[in-house]
Every structure is written in C-alpha cells, then in structure tokens.
Amino acid sequence: xxxxxxxxxxxxxxxxxxxxxxxxxxxxxxxxxxxxxxxxxxxxxxxxxxxxxxxxxxxxxxxxxxxxxxxxxxxxxxxxxxxxxxxxxxxxxxxxxxxxxxxxxxxxxxxxxxxxxxxxxxxxxxxxxxxxxxxxxxxxxxxxxxxxxxxxxxxxxxxxxxxxxxxxxxxxxxxxxxxxxxxxxxxxxxxxxxxxxxxxxxxxxxxxxxxxxxxxxxxxxxxxxxxxxxxxxxxxxxxxxxxxxxxxxxxxxxxxxxxxxxxxxxxxxxxxxxxxxxxxxxxxxxxxxxxxxxxxxxxxxxxxxxxxxxxxxxxxxxxxxx
Amino acid sequence: xxxxxxxxxxxxxxxxxxxxxxxxxxxxxxxxxxxxxxxxxxxxxxxxxxxxxxxxxxxxxxxxxxxxxxxxxxxxxxxxxxxxxxxxxxxxxxxxxxxxxxxxxxxxxxxxxxxxxxxxxxxxxxxxxxxxxxxxxxxxxxxxxxxxxxxxxxxxxxxxxxxxxxxxxxxxxxxxxxxxxxxxxxxxxxxxxxxxxxxxxxxxxxxxxxxxxxxxxxxxxxxxxxxxxxxxxxxxxxxxxxxxxxxxxxxxxxxxxxxxxxxxxxxxxxxxxxxxxxxxxxxxxxxxxxxxxxxxxxxxxxxxxxxxxxxxxxxxxxxxxx
Numbered sequence: 179x180x181x182x183x184x185x186x187x188x189x190x191x192x193x194x195x196x197x198x199x200x201x202x203x204x205x206x207x208x209x210x211x212x213x214x215x216x217x218x219x220x221x222x223x224x225x226x227x228x229x230x231x232x233x234x235x236x237x238x239x240x241x242x243x244x245x246x247x248x249x250x251x252x253x254x255x256x257x258x259x260x261x262x263x264x265x266x267x268x269x270x271x272x273x274x275x276x277x278x279x280x281x282x283x284x285x286x287x288x289x290x291x292x293x294x295x296x297x298x299x300x301x302x303x304x305x306x307x308x309x310x311x312x313x314x315x316x317x318x319x320x321x322x323x324x325x326x327x328x329x330x331x332x333x334x335x336x337x338x339x340x341x342x343x344x345x346x347x348x349x350x351x352x353x354x355x356x357x358x359x360x361x362x363x364x365x366x367x368x369x370x371x372x373x374x375x376x377x378x379x380x381x382x383x384x385x386x387x388x389x390x391x392x393x394x395x396x397x398x399x400x401x402x403x404x405x406x407x408x409x410x411x412x413x414x415x416x417x418x419x420x421x422x423x424x425x426x427x428x429x430x431x432x433x434x435x436x437x438x439x440x441x442x443x444x445x446x447x448x449x450x451x452x453x454x455x456x457x458x459x460x461x462x463x464x465x466x467x468x469x470x471x472x473x474x475x476x477x478x479x480x481x482x483x484x485x486x487x488x489x490x491x492x493x494x495x496x497x498x499x500x
Numbered sequence: 501x502x503x504x505x506x507x508x509x510x511x512x513x514x515x516x517x518x519x520x521x522x523x524x525x526x527x528x529x530x531x532x533x534x535x536x537x538x539x540x541x542x543x544x545x546x547x548x549x550x551x552x553x554x555x556x557x558x559x560x561x562x563x564x565x566x567x568x569x570x571x572x573x574x575x576x577x578x579x580x581x582x583x584x585x586x587x588x589x590x591x592x593x594x595x596x597x598x599x600x601x602x603x604x605x606x607x608x609x610x611x612x613x614x615x616x617x618x619x620x621x622x623x624x625x626x627x628x629x630x631x632x633x634x635x636x637x638x639x640x641x642x643x644x645x646x647x648x649x650x651x652x653x654x655x656x657x658x659x660x661x662x663x664x665x666x667x668x669x670x671x672x673x674x675x676x677x678x679x680x681x682x683x684x685x686x687x688x689x690x691x692x693x694x695x696x697x698x699x700x701x702x703x704x705x706x707x708x709x710x711x712x713x714x715x716x717x718x719x720x721x722x723x724x725x726x727x728x729x730x731x732x733x734x735x736x737x738x739x740x741x742x743x744x745x746x747x748x749x750x751x752x753x754x755x756x757x758x759x760x761x762x763x764x765x766x767x768x769x770x771x772x773x774x775x776x777x778x779x780x781x782x783x784x785x786x787x788x789x790x791x792x793x794x795x796x797x798x799x800x801x802x803x804x805x806x807x808x809x810x811x812x813x814x815x816x817x818x819x820x821x822x
Contacts, residue, residue, distance in 0.1 A: 217659050218588035218705055219553035219650060224546045231541035234597040234647060236635045266540035275556040277599070277645045313558045313643065321635065323599045325556060325647035328541060337539050383540055 179239070179249065179288040180281060180318050188289060189282035193312060199286075200278075200310075203293040207300035208307055220308035222273055222327075230272070231328030233263040239320040243361060249288050251361045253295030253322075259386075260326040261303055261365035262438045266384040268335045268374020269328035271303050271367070276310035277323040284320055292322075303367065335374045339381040340396050343446035346403060346470040348385070350439040353416025353431035360436040369461055370440060376456070378448045385437040389469075390492045394480060396443055402475040404484035411467045432492045443472065501561070501571065501610040502603060502640050510611060511604035515634060521608075522600075522632075525615040529622035530629055542630035544595055544649075552594070553650030555585040561642040565683060571610050573683045575617030575644075581708075582648040583625055583687035584760045588706040590657045590696020591650035593625050593689070598632035599645040606642055614644075625689065657696045657704040662718050665768035666702050668725060668792040672761040674711070675738025675753035682758040691783055692762060698778070700770045707759040711791075712814045716802060718765055724797040726806035733789045754814045765794065 184190050191199065201208050201215055208214050212221040224230065237243060237259065243252040257274075264271050276296070280289070300307060305326065315321065349366055366384070373379050381396045393403055412431045419434070420427040444453060450468065457466045470484060479489030506512050513521065523530050523537055530536050534543040546552065559565060559581065565574040579596075586593050598618070602611070622629060627648065637643065671688055688706070695701050703718045715725055734753045741756070742749040766775060772790065779788045792806060801811030 211660070212656065212658050217656075218585040219555040219591065219656075221589070221652070221656050222552045222554055223550070224552040225550045228545070228547045230544045230546040230552075232544055232595065232597060232630060232649075233541040234599055234631065234633045236599060236601070236633055238601075238635055238637075241636060263540040267543070269541065273554065275554060275647050277556055277558060277647075279558070279560075279601070279643060279645075308554060309556065311556045311558055311645065313560055313645075314563060315560075315637075315643070316641070319638070321601060321637070321643075323601075323633065323635075323645055325597050325599075327554075330543070334534065334539075334541075334543050336534050338533070 179245070179285055179320070180283045181285045182283065186285050186287070187283050188280055188286050191286055196312065200293060203290055204297050204307055207297050207305065214306065214308045215310065220273065222308065227329050229330040229334065231264055231267055231269045231330060231334070233260055234323060234325040235259040235263065236321055236323035247361050249291035250295030250298070253292040254299040255361040256322050256324050257296055257299040257303070257305060258363060258365045258438070260324050261367060262384045264326060264328040265365045265367040265370035266382055266440060267328070267330065268332065268370045268382070269330050270371065271305045272327040272329055273306050273308040274324050274326040276307050277313070278310065279313045279315045279321040281315050281317045281319045283317045332374050335379050335382040337381055337383050337395050340398055340443035340472055341380060341446065342398065342401050342472050342474055344380050344443040344472045345450060345468055346472065347442045347444060347466055347468050348411065348439050349464055349466055350437070351411040351413035351465065352389070352437050352439065353413050353427060353434045354419035355415065355434055355436040356419065357415040359413070359415065363438040365438060366440045369464060372460060373442060378444050378453045379442055380445045381443045383441050385439045385441050387435045388433045389441065390433045392441060396441065397472060397480065400475050401472050402480055402482055403470050404473050404482050405470040405490060406468070406484045409467060409469055411465055429492055501567070501607055501642070502605045503607045504605065508607050508609065509605050510602055510608050513608055518634065522615060525612055526619050526629055529619050529627065536628065536630045537632065542595065544630065549651050551652040551656065553586055553589055553591045553652065553656070555582055556645060556647040557581040557585065558643055558645035569683050571613035572617030572620070575614040576621040577683040578644050578646050579618055579621040579625070579627060580685060580687045580760070582646050583689060584706045586648060586650040587687045587689040587692035588704055588762060589650070589652065590654065590692045590704070591652050592693065593627045594649040594651055595628050595630040596646050596648040598629050599635070600632065601635045601637045601643040603637050603639045603641045605639045654696050657701050659703055659705050659717050661703040662720055662765035662794055663702060663768065664720065664723050664794050664796055666765040666794045667772060667790055668794065669764045669766060669788055669790050670707070670733065670761050671786055671788055672759070673733040673735035673787065674759050674761065675735050675749060675756045676741035677737065677756055677758040678741065679737040681735070681737065685760040687760060688762045691786060694782060695764060700766050700775045701764055702767045703765045705763050707761050707763050709757045710755045711763065712755045714763060718763065719794060719802065722797050723794050724802055724804055725792050726795050726804050727792040727812060728790070728806045731789060731791055733787055751814055
C-alpha cells in the first residue's frame with residue numbers, strides 16, 4: 179500500500195488534486211457544495227430532524243486492518259464501525275465527515291480502492307460524505323476517521339435504562355472476529371431500529387470490545403450479570419480460533435472484540451416468547467439469543483455462571499493503548 | 501511530551517480510566533450522556549436548528565505544533581482552527597466530537613495540559629465536546645481531530661458568489677504566522693457573523709494556506725484578481741520572517757499559511773465607505789483592508805499587480821502532503 183516510486187503516491191498528486199480525485203472516487207455519495215465538500219463547512223438542512231445522533235470512529239493500518247484485508251473492505255469497515263454505533267441507538271444514518279491521515283508515500287491506487295469501499299458502503303446505507311480533512315503521517319502509516327450523524331424517528335435506546343431482573347440478549351454469534359468478521363460484518367441497523375420502535379428493550383449497545391468489557395456498561399449500580407454459558411452463541415470462528423490459541427471457544431466469544439453485534443437488555447415485564455417470535459418472523463437469518471439475566475450483586479463478581487453461581491474468570495475484553 | 505517511564509504515560513492509565521480522566525479534565529464542557537460522552541452516539545436536540553454547519557480539522561505534533569508550543573495552546577489551536585471554519589460561513593459554533601490518536605508513551609500530564617486548552621477555549625466559545633474516539637499511533641506521535649457543528653441564524657456566506665467587479669478585503673494582518681499567530685490567533689467569529697448578517701458580502705472564506713492558494717477558491721470562472729500590493733496588511737512577523745528568509749515581507753503575507761483571517765469579496769454595488777465606517781465602529785481593533793478587485797481574466801495570470809498589470813509570481817501557498 180506504500181511505494182518508494184513517488185509517481186505512484188499521493189505526494190505526486192498534491193493536496194488540491196487529491197481532494198478533486200477523492201470527490202470523483204466518491205461519485206454520488208459526495209454531494210456538491212454547500213451540502214457537500216468544497217466550502218469551509220458543509221451546510222445541512224436539519225429543519226426536519228428532532229433529535230440528531232453524532233458519533234466518530236477510526237480505522238488505522240496495522241491496528242484495525244492489515245495487508246490481508248482488501249483496501250475496499252478497510253474503507254467499508256470505517257463506515258460500518260460508525261453505522262454500528264448508530265444501530266446501537268436505533269437510529270438512521272445521515273451525512274458524515276471523513277478525516278484522512280496519510281503518509282505521503284501512500285499509493286494513490288490503494289487509496290482509490292479504499293475510497294471505493296467507502297463509496298459502495300455509503301450508497302448501500304444512504305450516507306453522504308459532506309466534508310473532511312487530509313493530514314499527513316510519517317511514511318508507512320494510514321489512519322482514517324469518520325464522524326457520522328444520524329437521526330432518531332423514535333426515542334433513542336441508551337446504555338442506561340436496564341434494571342435488575344432484565345434479561346440479556348445478543349444478536350448473531352460471537353468470537354473469533356479476527357478471521358474475517360472484524361471487517362466482513364453487517365451493521366445491525368434494521369434490527370436496532372426495530373428494537374427502538376418496539377417496547378421490549380431497556381438498554382442497548384454494540385459489542386466492540388467483547389462482552390467481558392462492554393456488558394459492564396449496561397449493568398445498573400449494585401447489579402451483576404448471571405450468564406447462561408451453554409447458551410452463548412459461539413461463532414464457527416470462535417471454535418476455529420480456540421483450536422489455534424488453546425483457549426476455549428467460550429472465552430473467545432466472551433472476550434474477543436469487534437463482533438459488532440447488538441447487546442440488549444429486555445424489560446423484566448416483557449413477554450420473552452412474544453419478542454422472540456416477532457424477532458424470528460422479522461429477522462429469520464439473524465439469531466437473537468438470551469444469554470443471561472441481571473441480578474442483585476452479592477459480592478465483587480460482575481459476571482457469574484448462572485448455573486454454578488461462580489464468578490466468571492473473564493473480566494477483560496480488548497484493551498486499547500497497548 | 502513522551503516518556504520511557506511508563507508510569508507517566510497513558511499506557512499505564514488504560515483506555516477506560518483515560519476516558520474517565522478526559523471527562524474530568526473537560527469539566528463543564530463535557531455534558532452528561534446522552535447529550536455527551538458515554539453512549540454509542542451523542543444525542544443532540546436539533547429541533548430549533550434550520551441549517552446546521554459541519555466541519556473537521558486536525559492538529560498533528562510535528563506539523564501543526566512542536567515543542568515550542570505550550571500543550572494547552574496546541575489544544576486551543578485544534579478548537580480555534582475549526583471555529584475559524586464556522587466563522588468563515590458566518591455561523592455560531594455548536595457541539596463537537598474529539599478524535600485523539602496517541603502513542604502509548606504519551607505523557608498523561610501533557611495530555612491533561614492539552615485538554616485544559618481545549619476546555620478553556622470551548623468555554624470561551626460555548627462549544628461542548630459530546631463524544632469522541634481514542635486510537636493509537638506509534639511511539640512519539642500525536643494527532644487530534646475535531647468535528648465541529650455550527651448553526652446559521654441567517655444564510656451562510658459561501659465561497660461561491662463573487663462576481664467580476666467585486667472588491668477583495670481581508671481582516672487583520674498577514675504573514676509570518678510561524679512565529680506565534682499559527683496558534684495564538686482569535687477566530688473571527690463575531691466578524692464573520694456580522695458580515696453574514698450585513699448585505700455587503702458576496703463570498704467569504706478563512707485564510708489557512710495563504711492568499712496565493714486560497715483566493716483562487718473565491719474567483720469566479722474567467723476572472724483574475726488585481727491586487728493593490730502596497731495595501732496588503734503586512735504583519736510585524738511578516739517583516740521579521742523576511743529578514744530571516746531573505747524573501748520579501750510581501751511574499752510572506754501572500755504565501756504563508758495559517759493566518760486564520762477572513763478573506764471577503766464585497767458586492768460591486770455596495771458602498772465601500774459605508775461598509776468601512778460601520779466596520780470600524782463595530783470592530784475598532786480589527787483592521788479590514790481592501791486588497792484588490794476581481795476583473796475579467798485576460799491571460800493565464802490569476803493574480804496581477806493592480807498598478808503594473810503584471811502577473812504576480814506567487815501562485816503557490818502552503819503545500820500539504822510534503
């Protein structure tokens with residue numbers, strides 16, 4: 179993705195031509211100024227938006243993708259990471275800003291492929307890139323950050339809101355995302371929107387650092403999660419990864435990051451069978467699995483095996499800043 | 501700003517504690533979730549905003565600031581760069597998202613000082629930091645990006661809109677920003693808002709890469725700018741820098757980047773004397789200088805000396821990606 183032949187790099191192109199090229203590469207997802215790129219700010223009509231969502235997430239070469247990931251898939255991942263945050267509120271995606279931090283020796287054709295993934299994903303989800311910024315990093319480095327807006331048609335599903343007695347559910351399967359799912363996932367937008375419209379949920383978030391780290395954010399003060407370990411929806415890649423690492427697939431499902439599934443708590447008064455049958459009718463291809471319940475905390479343990487009531491040994495998910 | 505003693509670094513703190521610390525450092529400019537940090541997205545009430553502005557800009561260690569710049573001033577610069585874009589539309593600043601890309605060996609006390617500059621500047625301009633993201637860079641590196649929203653109370657002043665015959669004005673003085681002004685500037689928010697409310701302007705932008713590069717963006721098709729060279733408002737630092745570089749102060753005023761002044765075109769039918777006297781009454785401390793006029797283009801030259809009609813040799817401002 180980097181080159182010593184400067185003719186192949188963005189350095190040869192220069193900033194002005196690069197911005198023009200990016201506009202072309204983005205095509206229909208880059209609206210004309212002042213709605214889009216080309217002025218000091220993008221101007222958006224928000225007169226019909228009551229509540230706006232606002233989120234940001236980035237991908238860095240060497241951290242969120244490597245040379246085994248096609249550049250277009252890395253670009254798609256940037257958009258989908260942010261879409262997953264919109265999904266986790268139950269929102270609908272809107273306009274976005276793109277920050278590119280590139281080494282001057284980044285290959286122009288690599289960046290074009292990266293942008294083609296952004297374009298395709300933006301088209302799929304009706305996101306437009308309305309502005310951005312280009313900065314430089316030392317040779318061999320690349321980071322892209324996106325700031326995405328969204329709209330709520332109903333009240334957003336927050337992380338706070340769960341109560342003792344609520345059931346804990348997850349969508350999809352968990353663990354081993356390192357093989358492909360970390361970029362080859364579908365953000366649960368339709369599912370999140372459906373859950374926000376329905377009256378079942380007390381709280382919701384997306385799983386980015388593993389349940390071990392993320393579930394804590396949904397637990398109310400003085401509570402602990404009792405987990406039905408045999409029910410955890412293990413992915414095939416969790417099993418595959420376990421064979422390689424010598425750990426259990428269960429641990430991978432609980433601690434691996436980047437599942438981009440929804441973690442949901444369901445109000446204790448809800449009819450779980452009704453929820454599950456409605457879900458299965460609406461999303462027959464997406465598993466929704468009850469993995470536990472929120473109970474009063476008895477001791478230090480945050481997560482317990484629901485059958486033995488013993489503390490689970492996994493309290494750490496993916497740790498950043500290492 | 502970096503340390504080999506890991507106890508002093510953000511690596512020792514870890515991500516969860518770092519996010520908590522950032523919330524504390526930001527204090528009152530970090531509103532509680534869901535308006536602010538702590539959920540998958542920030543939720544903003546936009547029901548009273550007709551037109552929203554959206555912009556992003558970053559600062560990188562080694563490019564936009566170095567060790568001679570106090571960390572709090574570097575943090576302030578990040579906010580002010582973005583405020584300058586809001587000013588260039590005539591807008592009022594709103595909530596923002598902060599992306600921090602830090603080496604794990606970044607000193608925690610340095611980051612705290614950087615954030616104190618963000619906090620102070622956000623308080624001064626009533627900006628709140630409602631969310632963000634933390635990513636990692638290799639040892640010795642630091643980049644921060646901000647995505648800032650804004651609101652328009654009147655129609656935004658775009659870059660397009662100038663016509664042949666319009667006069668060209670700049671605020672403040674130009675050149676030599678490398679000494680201090682590149683971080684020690686005041687974004688021209690009040691001035692931009694006043695200009696957007698008044699009926700004098702046909703277009704506006706802020707000068708970030710030097711007039712030589714930026715003015716081009718305001719010139720309509722088939723036009724050229726005739727510049728009154730003796731009128732260019734040279735800063736003291738433009739003179740100071742010229743003594744060091746051996747170039748003319750005029751060239752520094754025309755080509756240096758990071759002035760963060762407003763570049764304005766005034767409608768040909770406007771009474772310039774009325775504009776100037778109103779300006780001086782409203783902004784007695786901020787010079788507003790007529791530096792040229794937009795005329796029909798006769799040849800390749802984009803910028804001409806208004807008295808000799810000769811092409812100016814400076815057509816390049818600050819070049820990125822080098």
